[in-house]
Amino acid sequence: MTAVLHIRNIVKQYGEARALDGVSLSLPGDSYISLLGPSGSGKTTLLRVIAGFERPEAGEIHFQGKRIDTLAPHERGIGFVFQNFALFPHLSVEQNIGFGLTNRAVDPILDDALVTRRVKDMIALVGLKGLEGRAISQISGGQKQRVALARTLVTEPKMVLLDEPLGALDANLRTSMRSELRRIRERCGVTFLHVTGSETEALAMGDTVLVLERARIAQHGDADTIYNRPCSPAVARFLNCYNLLSGRVEGENFVSPVGTLSLGGLHQKAANPAYAIRYDRVSIRSETASLGEGETGIEATFITSEYTGSAVNAFFMLADGSVFEVEQHLSHTPPSTFEPQARYRLAWKREDALVYA
Incomplete structure (x- = not known):
């Protein structure tokens, strides 16, 4: 499978503390990647560096053959779903999803009919039909998660970064949304990079699992390899089954x-x-x-x-x-x-x- 993202020797520092210490990895296209690690290991920082919200002190990021670490976030072609969803409370479900199409800095869509059609297709994809006019305060946590995802996907990014997207949901919703996220990703054909602190979630969802430990990639592989052959005592300990x-x-x-x-x-x-x-x-x-x-x-x-x-x-x-x-x-x-x-x-x-x- 061809790699869509290459990260080379990324270093991110906050004062004397290194949040990322020479991280290098390659991610395949059209796949679901789980990024697993304990609190403070650098998971969210890595996502923010890839998205362009944080600038690294060293290293390079190449996406679809193009260097992007010098580009602004909106120029990278990468979507981001925030942990708290970051939805606009004064806009309806439909307006939230269409916001990125009409207000993006590069090639905004000004044709109302085209925006409506694109939003309608995305609402059907994520299972929100019938909720178009609802206020954000009138929908459930799982529905808010779908709105946040739809708002990102409607702009047709080539890759989507998800920062603990299931963390705000209850246990039953988390379980059902796992399969929903995989289904949506497969239909869109883009790469999802999903950050989580849950070993169960990471192993269940990822075609590939990356384990981040102390600001470095400690291990990467398929779920079976990570679970049955953790490469170090630290990885084995974090899996919480050894x-x-x-x-x-x-x-x-x-x-x-x-x-x-x-x-x-x-x-x-x-x-x-x-x-x-x-x-x-x-x-x-x-x-x-x-x-x-x-x-x-x-x-x-x-x-x-x-x-x-x-x-x-x-x-x-x-x-x-x-x-x-x-x-x-x-x-x-x-x-x-x-x-x-x-x-x-x-x-x-x-x-x-x-x-x-």
Whole structure:
């Protein structure tokens, strides 16, 4: 797939703090890209630099073969959907969507019939038919999100930047809008770059997922690779589905403060050694149970469990006082009960672990 956007060694600094530290990436055309990262990692700053709302101290941005980092935002051909939607409260749904066509600095459309036709087509695309005359105060959060998206898409940008577009919606709306955003993008045939702090959202939506960590791109790849093979302890920790143990590799073992684990999983290079095992790869057994062939594990004290509907998450205390989490999917097995403060053996296949050293 041909790349539509190339970013080379972008640096953005606020005083002594670097919000972006030599970021480089290429984004394919006609695709959905998720940009995932913790708060303060530089996600929104990167979006604003691409859009032209912020000027970088160093680096270049090329879009569709043309350098754009020296251009004003309205000259870049890139749309931006703000987190708070930034709609005009004194205008109707229809007027909000058509605003960019009639008021843009480059080639405004002055033909009222053409504007009406374009707005009507966009309203049908995003599912707002029948709400054209409504005031912004009279529509729901999900409908406001669609208006903001339609207002951007009606100007026919070649790329759309979305700054946590689902963050202001309730849980049910967020879930339904995921598929809606993907459907709309596919029909428009443009690239969406979607910033989010939710690992679930990023993995569910992105054809490609970028992980931003401490002002740098830590990893990029498809959702399956990011989820199953995070490239560093930091990425694994942010995915919120891995237990991480500190320690060191000694021969065929990983020696940690909570026990010695025999190795057999994927080894990756990292500055700080760590051992990672996913929550749902661990089984809980009696303290006296033996390990099976190809298994390793540790002993721990049960603290409490949390019911989430489709799963039960059990929490255990390790020897060093850290907490170890186990996820049991209820579709696989009926819920188990454990005795508070009792000791259990936690076991998993050696090949399921990720070792960073």
